[in-house]
Amino acid sequence: MASKENKRDRIIEAAIQVLSKKGYHNTKMEEIAVVAGIGKGTIYEYFPSKLQLLQDILERSFYLYDHSIKADISNSLSAEQKIRRLVEAHLRFCQENKDLTRILFFDTEIIDNELRDWACQKRRLKEEHMQLLFAAAIHSGEIRDLDTKMLTIIISGIFSSFWVPVVIEGWEIDATIAAEQVTDIIMCGIKR
Amino acid sequence: MASKENKRDRIIEAAIQVLSKKGYHNTKMEEIAVVAGIGKGTIYEYFPSKLQLLQDILERSFYLYDHSIKADISNSLSAEQKIRRLVEAHLRFCQENKDLTRILFFDTEIIDNELRDWACQKRRLKEEHMQLLFAAAIHSGEIRDLDTKMLTIIISGIFSSFWVPVVIEGWEIDATIAAEQVTDIIMCGIKR
Amino acid sequence: MASKENKRDRIIEAAIQVLSKKGYHNTKMEEIAVVAGIGKGTIYEYFPSKLQLLQDILERSFYLYDHSIKADISNSLSAEQKIRRLVEAHLRFCQENKDLTRILFFDTEIIDNELRDWACQKRRLKEEHMQLLFAAAIHSGEIRDLDTKMLTIIISGIFSSFWVPVVIEGWEIDATIAAEQVTDIIMCGIKR
Amino acid sequence: MASKENKRDRIIEAAIQVLSKKGYHNTKMEEIAVVAGIGKGTIYEYFPSKLQLLQDILERSFYLYDHSIKADISNSLSAEQKIRRLVEAHLRFCQENKDLTRILFFDTEIIDNELRDWACQKRRLKEEHMQLLFAAAIHSGEIRDLDTKMLTIIISGIFSSFWVPVVIEGWEIDATIAAEQVTDIIMCGIKR
DNA sequence: TATGAATGAGCATTCATTCAT
DNA sequence: GATGAATGAATGCTCATTCAT
Numbered sequence: 128m129a130s131k132e133n134k135r136d137r138i139i140e141a142a143i144q145v146l147s148k149k150g151y152h153n154t155k156m157e158e159i160a161v162v163a164g165i166g167k168g169t170i171y172e173y174f175p176s177k178l179q180l181l182q183d184i185l186e187r188s189f190y191l192y193d194h195s196i197k198a199d200i201s202n203s204l205s206a207e208q209k210i211r212r213l214v215e216a217h218l219r220f221c222q223e224n225k226d227l228t229r230i231l232f233f234d235t236e237i238i239d240n241e242l243r244d245w246a247c248q249k250r251r252l253k254e255e256h257m258q259l260l261f262a263a264a265i266h267s268g269e270i271r272d273l274d275t276k277m278l279t280i281i282i283s284g285i286f287s288s289f290w291v292p293v294v295i296e297g298w299e300i301d302a303t304i305a306a307e308q309v310t311d312i313i314m315c316g317i318k319r
Numbered sequence: 320m321a322s323k324e325n326k327r328d329r330i331i332e333a334a335i336q337v338l339s340k341k342g343y344h345n346t347k348m349e350e351i352a353v354v355a356g357i358g359k360g361t362i363y364e365y366f367p368s369k370l371q372l373l374q375d376i377l378e379r380s381f382y383l384y385d386h387s388i389k390a391d392i393s394n395s396l397s398a399e400q401k402i403r404r405l406v407e408a409h410l411r412f413c414q415e416n417k418d419l420t421r422i423l424f425f426d427t428e429i430i431d432n433e434l435r436d437w438a439c440q441k442r443r444l445k446e447e448h449m450q451l452l453f454a455a456a457i458h459s460g461e462i463r464d465l466d467t468k469m470l471t472i473i474i475s476g477i478f479s480s481f482w483v484p485v486v487i488e489g490w491e492i493d494a495t496i497a498a499e500q501v502t503d504i505i506m507c508g509i510k511r
Numbered sequence: 512m513a514s515k516e517n518k519r520d521r522i523i524e525a526a527i528q529v530l531s532k533k534g535y536h537n538t539k540m541e542e543i544a545v546v547a548g549i550g551k552g553t554i555y556e557y558f559p560s561k562l563q564l565l566q567d568i569l570e571r572s573f574y575l576y577d578h579s580i581k582a583d584i585s586n587s588l589s590a591e592q593k594i595r596r597l598v599e600a601h602l603r604f605c606q607e608n609k610d611l612t613r614i615l616f617f618d619t620e621i622i623d624n625e626l627r628d629w630a631c632q633k634r635r636l637k638e639e640h641m642q643l644l645f646a647a648a649i650h651s652g653e654i655r656d657l658d659t660k661m662l663t664i665i666i667s668g669i670f671s672s673f674w675v676p677v678v679i680e681g682w683e684i685d686a687t688i689a690a691e692q693v694t695d696i697i698m699c700g701i702k703r
Numbered sequence: 704m705a706s707k708e709n710k711r712d713r714i715i716e717a718a719i720q721v722l723s724k725k726g727y728h729n730t731k732m733e734e735i736a737v738v739a740g741i742g743k744g745t746i747y748e749y750f751p752s753k754l755q756l757l758q759d760i761l762e763r764s765f766y767l768y769d770h771s772i773k774a775d776i777s778n779s780l781s782a783e784q785k786i787r788r789l790v791e792a793h794l795r796f797c798q799e800n801k802d803l804t805r806i807l808f809f810d811t812e813i814i815d816n817e818l819r820d821w822a823c824q825k826r827r828l829k830e831e832h833m834q835l836l837f838a839a840a841i842h843s844g845e846i847r848d849l850d851t852k853m854l855t856i857i858i859s860g861i862f863s864s865f866w867v868p869v870v871i872e873g874w875e876i877d878a879t880i881a882a883e884q885v886t887d888i889i890m891c892g893i894k895r
Numbered sequence: 896t897a898t899g900a901a902t903g904a905g906c907a908t909t910c911a912t913t914c915a916t
Numbered sequence: 917g918a919t920g921a922a923t924g925a926a927t928g929c930t931c932a933t934t935c936a937t
Contacts, residue, residue, distance in 0.1 A: 157899095
């Protein structure tokens with residue numbers, strides 16, 4: 128049992144490693160098996176197909192990400208603090224899960240319609256959540272009365288723009304400091 | 320001759336259409352041919368390989384995008400005006416070239432190392448260009464003394480975040496108005 | 512008319528050139544057309560297919576070879592003289608028609624059953640002719656009473672073995688002298 | 704393991720069968736698979752490509768041929784005996800390995816430059832070996848003082864001329880008797 | 896349960912041949 | 917007649933998946 132979960136996890140880890148480096152279509156099941164140190168056929172004992180393996184990873188990753196991001200936000204915080212914490216959590220996630228991040232954000236080629244829809248839906252949920260955050264902050268007077276959809280797009284964009292330098296270029300930043308700076312810009316803009 | 324360019328263009332158009340909907344690996348040469356209304360072999364009269372076809376499209380697209388974006392920025396403008404125009408041009412490009420945008424911003428799976436390097440280089444160039452813009456604006460006192468790398472990441476993120484709602488979700492916005500709002504947020508932040 | 516024959520000949524010449532260097536399957540019709548200085552489609556005005564083109568060349572070549580070989584043998588000659596002349600004529604043909612020789616003797620891969628049968632038949636005819644020569648010589652007492660089939664195989668082998676060094680390796684020999692030596696060996700053997 | 708070698712051998716056998724009948728370019732991988740009684744993809748588990756499969760067969764065949772030919776020649780023999788044994792071994796090889804012989808002596812179309820060079824080199828080695836044999840025999844006074852290159856060409860020709868009647872026409876001869884006759888002609892010539 | 900040998904659907908690419916100009 | 921752009925049948929090869937062991 129423990130061994131079973133163990134092996135499943137080993138497959139997932141191996142898959143994350145290979146997928147993040149090569150992308151879905153350039154990754155062969157055999158490669159994953161080799162990295163996992165098991166036989167090719169064994170993967171199919173745990174996952175019905177390559178696609179399902181990817182889907183499982185994505186779901187798992189998304190859950191993990193979502194968890195990392197949301198866990199830290201208690202409702203008593205101000206919008207500014209919430210944003211700062213979001214940015215910080217996001218950065219930390221990217222730094223600590225580079226391979227996962229690459230898979231999750233490297234908005235990969237349309238692999239499957241169902242998968243694409245799933246990803247879209249997840250994105251939508253994330254955005255709705257953010258939109259609520261902004262709506263509340265506007266309502267409480269913390270931030271200006273701006274279009275919440277546009278706000279969401281802008282802030283989401285800022286979020287996702289950070290993974291490339293961190294994951295691909297190995298940019299080393301202190302998440303806390305960076306979050307501070309980013310939040311400052313978001314809140315106060317760049318104008319002198 | 321006119322006809323020859325014509326057919327080349329028809330192939331490119333068909334390829335853009337199919338590629339943007341299905342992605343590189345799910346696109347069959349035959350499908351492109353069918354959409355272009357020609358025989359499979361004909362594509363190879365104009366493009367040596369599937370990969371080269373994609374590469375041609377990407378280069379062409381990038382050139383078009385680059386052109387659309389840069390053309391509009393005369394040096395006499397203020398940083399704020401430059402940003403507004405950039406945002407507007409970017410939005411307009413996305414709106415007017417949805418399929419192309421999808422390929423340009425989405426089709427990022429590692430298809431070929433050379434291609435990946437090319438894309439990375441293009442991104443780097445774009446960012447360098449932006450970084451210079453910010454450095455100048457800081458120097459002239461137009462914007463605050465912020466880390467230009469971070470600024471570039473943030474603003475790039477804002478840029479690229481817009482294509483999804485426009486292209487995928489069919490969000491209809493007036494580019495001029497949106498650019499105004501976005502620039503306002505960038506310049507002045509969101510704090511009340 | 513003259514022009515028509517002219518063009519046909521130009522195609523054949525070009526084909527011989529290319530075929531002898533690249534072999535049937537590695538030769539593209541377009542290549543032949545380019546070498547002939549005409550359009551690809553034009554070949555089909557003169558030859559119904561690639562195979563037929565090859566067949567025409569082979570027939571023509573064989574006729575030429577046969578002619579070169581046989582022309583020189585008047586019946587009044589002794590067997591020894593006949594053999595000497597045959598060898599000499601064969602060598603001369605190889606020297607003067609290297610490309611043709613390569614096609615004719617480079618017993619190429621089975622391209623077509625009909626063609627293979629044709630080639631076999633030609634070989635058989637050649638051998639029958641030779642066999643008759645030997646039978647007559649034996650009858651007249653000029654040569655020993657040996658099995659004519661075996662004799663034919665041996666002498667044919669000697670013949671065909673000469674084309675490689677001449678055509679491929681560019682061996683320069685005086686046909687008359689070589690024929691003398693070869694005939695000497697055939698007639699008297701190699702034993703001291 | 705035994706099974707693995709087994710399958711590899713079955714593929715080679717099937718390939719020899721088909722290749723010898725149809726030639727390289729007319730042989731489809733699928734056909735080989737069907738004859739071997741396996742799936743198309745299985746061949747690629749044992750051979751990386753069609754060309755490599757041919758190359759393996761050629762190398763194997765050449766080794767086998769070379770082995771059959773050379774094994775039988777101890778140095779204490781006279782030149783005459785050596786020649787007789789060579790002829791006999793050659794004939795026996797042709798009789799016992801008809802398909803292989805057909806591939807080895809017939810499949811000469813330029814398929815690949817590397818392969819062609821390999822074949823040329825093998826031929827050259829064979830000829831050098833023969834040339835040495837003749838040089839020694841001349842030196843020991845066993846045979847007349849003839850040009851060794853010419854001698855080699857002639858005797859090689861005699862050798863290779865035998866495979867066609869044996870393999871193609873199914874000529875049944877007793878190798879020992881035929882070798883005797885051939886050697887007699889080589890040594891003593893045909894003149895009465 | 897674990898394996899990896901076997902499989903064959905699937906696809907990019909080639910090139911002889913056609914036919915509209 | 918001459919052309920060469922267009923064609924699609926043909927084929928080598930890949931790799932996710934299966935299944936006998």
